[in-house]
Amino acid sequence: MSSSTAANQVRASHILIKHQGSRRKASWKDPEGRVISNTTRDAAVSQLSALRDDIVSGKVKFDEVASRYSDCSSAKRGGDLGPFGRGQMQKPFEDATYNLKVGEISNIVDTDSGVHIIMRTG
Secondary structure (H helix, E strand, O other), X not given: OOHHHHHOOEEEEEEEEOOOOOOOOOEOOEXXXXXXXXXXXXXXXXXXXXXXXXXXXXXXXXXHHHHHHOOOXXXXXXXXXXXXXXXXXOHHHHHXXXXXXXXXXXXXXXXXXXXXXXXXXX
């Protein structure tokens, strides 16, 4: 990887909550998709907002919440997605990540995968 490529990359962790509108209604913690298929987008947003409030207030750590609640397989890494560049993630996710400063946590971000909160880590 050239240094210019590395310079244009960001690194982020996220928490994904899937819902009945998600393109893939299954996850590592709900392989049959039973819970996801019965979760409305509004319910997913409410859950994620409450988790975000707990993280921002310092009650819990981002990586611990991701490990327990995220529907993404990155949960096993505390939500860490590693470094990525433009064009590698869904556009709303990419835009939100690039607009954050390192250490900042996004508001709710909607993608075809579900609803996310993102913490830029690099």
